[in-house]
Amino acid sequence: AVMRARKERDSIGGVVDVRATGVPVGLGEPTFDKVDGLIGLAMLSIPATKGVEIGGGFALARSRGSEANDA
Secondary structure (H helix, E strand, C coil), rough: CHHHHHHHHCCCCCCCCCCCCCCCCCCEECCCCCCHHHHHHCCCCCCCCCCCCCHHHHHHHCCCCHHHHHC
16 A cells, blocks of 8 residues: 555555553653653654544543543
């Protein structure tokens, strides 16, 4: 797909799936410097990035609050 788009002098998108395991609970500041916020800030600083999904991410937008609350 990449080579076809290149031949057509175009580009294509992609998805990067990054997973972190063993991250301590509560890492980061509780409000403004949360790890999730810092990851989003860093990723959205890349010009081609159009969205960042953390945890249940975009699927949670279709859930009710009672279904999406953390323990």
